[in-house]
Amino acid sequence: MSTRQFLFPLVATTVLYGLWKVYRIAYRGLTSSIRNIPGLSTRNVFIGNLKELIFTDQAAAHEQYVKEYGNTFKFKALLWNDWLFTADVKAISHILKKDTHQWQKPMALGYSLQRILGPGVLLVDSDVHRKQRKILNPAFAPAEVKLFTETFLDKATKLRDIWTSQVQQNQGETRIEVLSWLSRAALDVIGETGFGYKFDALAEEPNRTSELHEAFKVMFRVGTNPSLIRLLRGLVSVMRYLPADRDLETEKAKKTMDRISKQLLAERKLALDPQRPDKTAIEGNDILSLLVRANASGAINQRLSDEHVLAQIPTFIIAGHETTSTGTAWVLFALAQDKAIQARLREELLSVPTENPTMDELNALSYLDAVVREAMRLHSPLPATARYPVEDDVLPLETPIIDKSGKVHHELRVDKEVTVLISIAMVNRLESIWGKDAKEFNPDRWSSLPEAAMSIPGVWGNTLSFLGGPRACIGYRFALIEMKALLFILIRAFEFELAVPVQDIIKRAEIVTRPILRTDPTGANQLPMLVRPVACY
Template sequence: MSSQLDAVYVLLAFAFVSVTLFFRKKRALGFLRGPPAKSTLLGHEFDLLNAEACTLELEWTKRYGTVFRSAGCYGEQILMVADPRALQHIYEMNYKYPRSKDNQRAFKKLLGRGILWAEGDDHSRHRKTLNPAFSAAQSRGFLPLFQSCTDRLQSRWEAALQGETKVINVYDWLSRLTLDIIGEGAFNYRFGALDNKSDDFSHILETLFTDTKMPTERTILFRAFRRSMPNWIGDLCDYYSTWFPSKEDARFANFQKFSKGIARGLLDEHMAASADYAAKKDILSLLARSPAIDDPKKKMDEDEVLSQMATVILAGHDTTAASIAWILYELAKRPEEQAKVWEEIAHVRSLNHGELTPADYDSMPFLNAIIKEGLRYHAISPLLYRNSGVDDVIPLSQPITSSSGDVITEVPVRKGQRIIFCIGSYNRLPEVWGADADSWNPARFLTLNQKKQIPVGLYGNTLTFSAGVKGCIGWNFAVLEMQAVLFQLMESFEFSMPPGVEVMRIMGAIMVPMIKDKLQEGIKMPLLTKSRK
């Protein structure tokens, strides 16, 4: 008994010393201004993760400038960045600003050793393998699938409405739509979500992030403590979590088990049925031949291949569903914008009586302005976590005032400094988007001179798809999918807000809509829907 107590005391002493050293190492941003913390233990981390999404950091950006410090747990200082030049610099540094350790561990626990987990050479290897499957040309080949799946959604809604105006939870249906699209498009697998063919895997997806949103104080403190420890302690915690899993751990493990099981079967079927898969550029063919490639810069082992498929399934559907739902929400409040989109749609239809092409969608300036504005105004991942892998000096596009009153144009950072990219704040900077940056205004993309902007983001210069070598690999696929789905839904239906409904932006794995005072009901975007027929 005595030896066990001694071991516990040694472990506690080690933890105390490690955390103390961690504090001293991280307290390197005293020269920057920032909001005062209400709690020494929690800093601002609890508030950031439990407030309505993109509210606190936007308020702080307005008050302290485009670069400032916030407080992490246990007295840590975190660098918050929304400055365009600073973000451009960091993205251009490629792998010298890796994901934070806890983010990387979370991705591995949920998705395995896929592209969202990978860093450095591993990420470069994964990216080179997957890039051909997500090129603009390859994405255009999926347009008939986008259209046919949206046809099925339209039929379901028409049947439910029966000529009346009714409330539809559009988020639920859009999530089913995009799941069917990614299943058939990427893997020739039919989830049958639009047809209500619920199976075990569909249920796993629906409940995957049940309690991930709004973490408790204890959860946040534990994550911060583990983050501050050496890697081997984090690995030990992960090992023991397989024996004593939390509810979240169990759901994540279940998702990996089922998704990799489906992936294994699909790969085997594909290789047996496709004699020429070695020459194709679709994602299944690329993944099927990757383990046999001699080039170590493109080769992936079997577990990495299966993890890529799990990643594509999860990351490729709810992100797009959420973005479309937020756009419909904004349009539901603005009948005049719906009318303008419908006029564009009618014009395109008058010129083309056959199947629409990508060029037809690209020819619609207001529809595309709405998509860009939706991605700008509702960034579904408004905060992105990174660590500095090197000592560096980050340049700024706008001078800021230091805590001592000096004007500074660059910010030095030490290796290991934790950084949060304020994507939502960057997407609403008046210096980038104009004086009305904090308001919904799609017309800005009809007049905005983007040549005068510092180039940062992948699409419309927003950062919703991130940027650089770690930018969203499927952004071409997602944009065309959004064009096709929104075209058909706006052509077929009118949307408006139900009386008394107040939608909140809540952070889970991504930013999702929930109803104020009814958060217990889960993710919802209820819109009054009326058929145009």
Template sequence: MHRFLHSVLMTDVLLLFLGVTLAILVWQSWSFCSRVFRNRLCSLPGPSSPSFFLGYAWRFWTTDPTELHEEWIQRYGRTLSYRILADHCLFTMDTKALKHILIRDDVYQKPPNVRTFMAQMLGNGTVLSEGDQHRRQKRIVNPAFGSTQIRAFTDIFFSKASQLRDIFSLEVTRNRGSVEVNMYEWAHRMTLDVIGEAAFSYNIGSLQIDPTPNELCDAFQLVSRSVTRMSIWPMLQFFFPILRMLPEEQSRRFASARRAMGQFARQLIDDKRRELSQHEEKATRSRRADFLTLVVEANMKANVSPGQNLSDQTIIDECTTYLVAGHETTAITLSYFMYNVARHPHVQERLRSELHSIGTDAPTIEQISSLRYLENVLREVLRLYPAIPSSLRMAMDDDTLPLSEPINIDGVMQDRIWVPKGTPVIIPILAINRDKALWGDDALEFRPERWDALPDTVSSIPGLWANNLTFMGGPHACLGYRFSLNQIKVAVFTLLRAFEFELAVPAEDIGKSSTVLARPMRLSDPDKGPQLPMRIRACTLY
């Protein structure tokens, strides 16, 4: 009798479990189909999905979608919709609409799954925070990125660029006049050391031929140099956050690296507080203030109310973000700068001639900024090779999006689009930067001279800097853009005056990784990770 009751009970439990599971599956299936077929963006023009369940998810996870977007623009117009999983994404090249999206950060924010996914590498710094929290963090952090403060870092830029120049000179001499280097690797090491000094007044020590093993340096390298090729498991974790609860090797490595950086930053925060409490007046400080000092100092000011200052963990997250995002994007841009001057020898020669018009090896940043052709080349590199080719927002509430170019929706020309809450919105950074409708028929060409006479149409691009979206725009525009620009100019000034650069592999073998950051890589050898093989020789023309 007891066995019979136990059997009946187990059968009931099993049937209940199966019933609940079936109900969940039915609910999820109904919800999925409802999002697929009942979304109002279905009426927008756009491509049909290659997969009913995935849409374009896998293709966009593993490749840069810019070229596909540009193909769709030709077929469907400049504002369209396509599907990733069950969500209809809004894609637009309309600059009026993009300006609205970038300015209205109360409505268009980074999707929660993006913020959670990226936070395991960056922490919850200003880059990932939204709303009131973002404004609070930005108010404390912003003074560290002022033009005066960035100018004070010029000696660090020159010191590290000169150190790299001397390393290259030694290797050129050892190899009888020329040497092959991985330019990306050395740019990465130099910018990492710059960030260490500028952020903490700390020498990370990665800029040497045989760097000493260092737990902190290894942590920086791991977090900033995440996988070069995207795989299925990270994609599943991205789209289905519950899977992040499962143990996985890369997540454990990220957590360990962030703990190492966090312990390091926490100790420095305590040191900075003690230092600032002993020297309350700025005038008593004998050395340049680093990023952490400025943030801690701003956080301790009397005019910051207790409810508005930042916690130690938030400051640690700001430091992690500054370290990872700040040096990696600069290394990528410097690499593509050298790639382009190597591909265009006439550009390299003209630029080197201009650099030698300054009669000192250590000019002021104002002298370097006066070099017009250097500015033109840098703008062209950043236009065509943004470190982040596209970005993603989500409508956190229903909204009406204005258009400068009306589109045909169900036979009616509309100058506004209804955007439902939860809609993913693509910010097409690279596509806008090389849009022929804005830049002209030569938009895909590397032509620094274009910056001497820009078409009027590019003035509508809502970017922070130089009529492009590389540093984004609106309240979430890049805070550290001046830091990056000045560092690149100093590095170019120092290296191009000393060396001639050429590619060590065919130009067509250099591509971009399909991760969030578009790092240079060899298409014929992607498993080796980011790389830019270049041959350098001493410059003897001047």
């Protein structure tokens, strides 16, 4: 067969496929149930408004568009598809109650993440999600988290001692990039509590770091200009063949993560096996041990495969490592801008007569609780999520929509598979809920919670920071106690001040929202602070 004879049917097939896709998009746009809803316009046929709504400081961008279009509006996504944006609490509550079954996550958006993590609890739906969740739930119960508190405090104390040494070497004050150090501490925590494994990320030697820690730094680094290809790969299959920045680094890092994960699982199985050569099974209390035990004791048709168990390991690290370290960093960011609030919190923490409080004692610190709640409200590590209905559905609306023809809608019909972007950041900042000072860091608001906040369908804190419904964050108790332990130790020992102008710190999201510097666009995720010892400590 000649080259011409070979190429002609290939080109013809490609053209026909492209025309068919254009027809489907055009037909869907003309018949869409949300076609008359006001919203953003764009000339970018390829990625629509995704850049404005996702690859930005999402809290600021969402606030801008909500002011212009209201809590629910339409916007253009890939190849001119209509998506829906909402910060309407009633609509979100409806979606989250039906989550995993009637409404599901658009897994195409998580394609790049799924290639790294595998089918873990964050990235599966329906019966698979319920099965994984049922086996995992006992490992994150309050009684188990209580046992981990000592480890949280131990790692926080080790971090304090490292920073103390750095401060002393600089005669009383030094610049510290706190995000990377918090990330190291959180990795050590999840290593020991999650897998009974010592990563030694807080190693005494300055140049010694865990290879797994280095792998995750490579895979989840964000910058001022994140790659659109990573998003588009999930939405357009042909894009998966296009190279993106850091592909080779990411693949190498993934191999490291897979190797260590298999090693950890093999060790846990051997430790818990009553038939092991020395005849002595070890009762591990780490999360992976609890998972392996629960999985082995369940009915055969309810057990997870090794693939699904292995997928939980990087999932735990992401959920328990990234969320906690960035969440704690944003708390310090807020405290560094208000010395009075920082001093008031320190006064409460120094009133505790022990350096090793229990989980119950940490939870009893009312101002610490208020500070964490307020920081998680204002600087939620997860800014948004997305869902789509598996069948046509009707969204009830708290705030009615006036369509382009002037008709008022108190509910909105949403066609099957229309993606809805749920703005966590915006719900946490709505003036209609939180008042005129919604954008201000004010822990005192938690002493008299606005009645409207009671309607937010979150699993914790009358916010959406840990989501709600069947997909609510399974480890939120773990994350909160770890954050409180870190803050308890660090705020008692140090005063914090931003080392750069606040305007230089901007937010970018890839899985979670991290700080980067506007003046260092090619630099790593970072939050530089001036750290000095507390005089009375």
